[in-house]
Amino acid sequence: MVALLNTLVLLPSILMGIPFNPAKEKHAQKSELMDKLLIKISVFSLHHVKVIVSLAFVIFLIFFYFATKLEFKHDPLSWHPDDSFVKTSTKMVDEGLRGSVTIEVIIDTHKENGLYDSTLFKEN
Numbered sequence: 001m002v003a004l005l006n007t008l009v010l011l012p013s014i015l016m017g018i019p020f021n022p023a024k025e026k027h028a029q030k031s032e033l034m035d036k037l038l039i040k041i042s043v044f045s046l047h048h049v050k051v052i053v054s055l056a057f058v059i060f061l062i063f064f065y066f067a068t069k070l071e072f073k074h075d076p077l078s079w080h081p082d083d084s085f086v087k088t089s090t091k092m093v094d095e096g097l098r099g100s101v102t103i104e105v106i107i108d109t110h111k112e113n114g115l116y117d118s119t120l121f122k123e124n
Helices: 002-017 025-030 032-047 049-068 085-097
Strands: none
Touching (some): 025 032
């Protein structure tokens, strides 16, 4: 929020206080080509609003479709080939110790510090 305030309020006033020299004639002549291009782009965008908005909406729909197809998973062992040292070592440890991957479980007791109550474990 502070960055937005700085951008909208302070930055314009700071820029107004900085003295700028007018463009040199040589630079002004070189920028005519860019000025013409920017004017053509602005005229195009003003006259083809429906096409631009429709195209943006179609692009949004395509991105939304593919975003719903994303699968989030984290299995680093599947990234390695079957004969890699990491995968074979992990399989050997899994077989010897009957598991080597940790798991985290979240239990919601609907009470603050509910797991410190020993009656929760005695009920089942």
